[in-house]
Structures are given as C-alpha cells and as structure tokens.
Amino acid sequence: MTIQPVTVDARGLSCPVPVIKTKQALEKFTEGELVVLLDEEVAKENVTRLAGSLGYTVQITEKGGEFILTLRRGRGK
Amino acid sequence: MTSDMLSKTNWKENFPPLVIVSGLLLGAAAAILVKLGNPGNMGFCIACFERDIAGALGLHQAKPVQYLRPEILGIVIGAAIAALTRREFAPRSGSAPVVKFLLGVFMMIGGLVFLGCPIRMVLRLGGGDGNALFGLVGFITGIALGVIFLRKGTTLGRSYKEQYPLSAGVLPLLAVVGVVFLIIRPGIFFASEKGPGSMYAPIWISLTAGIIVGVFGQRSRLCFAGGLRDMMLFRSSHLLIGLIAVLIAVLISNLALGQFNAGFDGQPAAHQDYLWNSLGMMLVGLCAILLGGCPFRQLILASQGNGDSFFAVFGMITGAALAHNFGLAASGKGVPAAGMIAVGVGLLVCVIVGLTAREN
Numbered sequence A: 001m002t003i004q005p006v007t008v009d010a011r012g013l014s015c016p017v018p019v020i021k022t023k024q025a026l027e028k029f030t031e032g033e034l035v036v037l038l039d040e041e042v043a044k045e046n047v048t049r050l051a052g053s054l055g056y057t058v059q060i061t062e063k064g065g066e067f068i069l070t071l072r073r074g075r076g077k
Numbered sequence B: 001m002t003s004d005m006l007s008k009t010n011w012k013e014n015f016p017p018l019v020i021v022s023g024l025l026l027g028a029a030a031a032i033l034v035k036l037g038n039p040g041n042m043g044f045c046i047a048c049f050e051r052d053i054a055g056a057l058g059l060h061q062a063k064p065v066q067y068l069r070p071e072i073l074g075i076v077i078g079a080a081i082a083a084l085t086r087r088e089f090a091p092r093s094g095s096a097p098v099v100k101f102l103l104g105v106f107m108m109i110g111g112l113v114f115l116g117c118p119i120r121m122v123l124r125l126g127g128g129d130g131n132a133l134f135g136l137v138g139f140i141t142g143i144a145l146g147v148i149f150l151r152k153g154t155t156l157g158r159s160y161k162e163q164y165p166l167s168a169g170v171l172p173l174l175a176v177v178g179v180v181f182l183i184i185r186p187g188i189f190f191a192s193e194k195g196p197g198s199m200y201a202p203i204w205i206s207l208t209a210g211i212i213v214g215v216f217g218q219r220s221r222l223c224f225a226g227g228l229r230d231m232m233l234f235r236s237s238h239l240l241i242g243l244i245a246v247l248i249a250v251l252i253s254n255l256a257l258g259q260f261n262a263g264f265d266g267q268p269a270a271h272q273d274y275l276w277n278s279l280g281m282m283l284v285g286l287c288a289i290l291l292g293g294c295p296f297r298q299l300i301l302a303s304q305g306n307g308d309s310f311f312a313v314f315g316m317i318t319g320a321a322l323a324h325n326f327g328l329a330a331s332g333k334g335v336p337a338a339g340m341i342a343v344g345v346g347l348l349v350c351v352i353v354g355l356t357a358r359e360n
Helices: A017-027 A041-053 B003-014 B017-035 B046-056 B070-085 B097-114 B118-126 B131-151 B165-184 B203-220 B224-234 B240-257 B274-291 B295-303 B307-325 B337-356
Strands: A006-009 A034-038 A056-063 A066-073
Touching: A006 A017, A017 A034, A017 A041, A017 B131, A017 B224, A034 A041, A041 A056, A041 A066, B017 B118, B017 B203, B017 B240, B046 B070, B046 B097, B046 B118, B046 B295, B046 B307, B070 B165, B070 B203, B070 B295, B097 B274, B097 B295, B097 B307, B097 B337, B118 B131, B118 B224, B118 B240, B118 B274, B118 B295, B131 B224, B131 B274, B131 B337, B165 B203, B165 B295, B165 B307, B203 B295, B224 B240, B224 B274, B224 B295, B274 B295, B274 B337, B295 B307
Parallel strands: A006 A034
Antiparallel strands: A034 A066, A056 A066
16 A cells, blocks of 8 residues: 655645645655645745754755755754 | 764754854844944844834824834845745745734734834843843743644645735835835935934844844844744754844944843833733744734745735734723833733633644
C-alpha cells in the first residue's frame, strides 16, 4: 500500500499562517511526504526555512505563479 | 544534507546577512536624518510620517504636524522597484480589506498615544529615551496576545491574485506624483511653520534614504512585529535580528553624532505616562499581528501591490486624521482621556477580531 501524501493548502494565506499550518501538519506527520501549496514568494521562503530548521528536505516546483513544496524527512530531528 | 550544510543553514538562519544589513542601514540612516534636521529620534517613523502626510493633505488641521514626508514616498518607490526586479510586484487582495482598514485606524491611534510606530520605539530606545521601554513592554504583550490568537487559528482569510494588473501600480504612482509636486510645487501642500512638521532633512536626502530603506525592507522582509512574533511562535530569530541591528546601529550612530541622551525627562516627542505608553504600543502590537505585519511591513506590502495592506495604510492615514481632529493623540504633556478611551475600544475590537476571524 502506498502512503498518500498529506497536503497543506496555504495559498493566499499571509505569513505566518502558512508556516503555522505546515508546522502543525509536520507535528502529526509520521512517514511519507508533506505537500504544501503556496502562491507567494515570501511564504515559500518561510516554509522552506522552517522545513530546513526541522531537518526536512524541500523540493520546490513552480507552476503558473504557484509553488508546490514537497517536504521529506532528511536527517532525523 | 550533510552536517556541514546543516550547520551552515543554521548559521544563516540565526544571522541572516540581508536582514542584518537592512537593519543596520535603517538605524544609521535614521540617526543621520535626525542630524540633518528630522525631529529627535524620528529619523524614520511610519506612524508619525503618515500622520504628517495626512496633515500635508489637509486631512487634519494640527498645524505642527503637516509635511509630505519624502521618506514615506521613497519607501514606497524603493519597495516597488525591488519587488519589480524580483517578480513580486503583483496585485492581490481579498483578505478582509475592510477589517484591515479598521485595524489600520486603531494601529495608528495606538501609535499616536505612544508617539511612534515600532520603528520609532526602537529609535527612541537607541536615543536613550527610557519611556520607550514601557512601550516595548506593551508591544511585546500585544504580540504575545496576538500569538495566542494565531495559535488558535485566527486568520483574516485568503487573498487572491487580482485580474487587473495595473492596480498594483496605483500606490507607487501616487508616491511619484507626490515627489513631483514636492519638487515643483511644494506650496500646494499644508506645511508646518513650527513643531515637528517643520523639522526635516533636505528633501533629496530624505527621499534617497527612503528609497534605500524601501529596497532593503522589501528584500529582507524586515518587520518589527514579525521578529518578536516568529521568536514566540517558532523560536526563529530570523527577523528579530533585524530589529536588534536597528537598535545597535542607531545607538552607535547617536553616540557618534552626539545625539544620545539617556533619561525619561525632556525626551523629544515623548510623554512619561508609563501605563499609556505601554497600552498604546500593546494596541499597535496586537493590530500588527492581526494585520500580518507592522506599519513598515504594511507599507512595503502595499507598495508591491497588496490591496489589503493598501487598505491598512490608508486606515492608518485616516486614523491619524481622526486622532488629531478629535483630540485622541498624545503630546509631550500626556495622553488625553479621549485617546485612552480610543485605545480601550481598539483593544476590544482586536479581541473581537481575534476571537471571530477563522478560516471556514
């Protein structure tokens, strides 16, 4: 059975809300990957910074002004 | 990620160079602007300068505080240029703009009871004004209250990209028009003959300083409320370090320029009502958290096309007009009763917004 990625849709929410939502999702997160949808550069920077500080790797795809961030556990916390 | 890379990331996270440089530039520029003529500890003050602009446009008739401050026009132009070069210049809105207007009104009233925005609070601390310490206590309290709301899920909702691209250009265009008139026909604006509004650095220097601070402010995301907020929420010092950089730069610059004067008595544009210094800034801090940024950050966001922040900025200008037309603003003598009532009402409005604004 494949694990479905958990998605956080934080498009249009101003900071720090995207970071709070990502952090809350990561706290419940056990395995697989977390997908975060964003549409602002500053939110992308902030969520990337949070993920990095918690030891997650981030893969960023840009599509039509929107960002899809895929967070995977890198090193353990 | 190797451990080396991780420690490098942490180092940059703790000491972000762009945020530090932006803070140092702002602090040093503020001290120099005072040396060149701006009022004491008022090299930059978003609240005071928007209030002066409201006066210059005749929206209030408080004669000592009327001047079309080039620093504000410069910040708008600088932030717009920086956003354009980074593809961040785009119109978006829809996150409760009317409420943001109202919060802007109260953020200004809180600022005018304390006598300064968060930037000026830091500048006052760096000039030796002990009264600002009470403002800082209130500011931290307001932010802490806002953080409780954020943790419980308070948000004014999503904003969306607007269809009409030119709407992002309105505020920068207004700033350019302001600069043009300031140069060719300064006489059309109301201008103070005495008082803080009559004290200013040469226009070109004010404008240039504003543009530089606007560029760096946009790029670094410097936010005086965000620094404390992110520390409380995420233990992130990323933005807080900018606030500390401003304090260090203005302190050193003031000492070097002979402008440091420690004490509580006779501080420029300040009063010694400790409780209301504190409660005024508490209101500013709480409004800033609900708005998603301090007065400086709202101005930057508005300059890059954020319509909700545009409403917050014009809420602040309206708040300044109300504060001076109806006797809410403090002066060196203290805080009028009407100002105290307005701060109380503002805090109540913030609590209601904090308790009711939820994403559905």
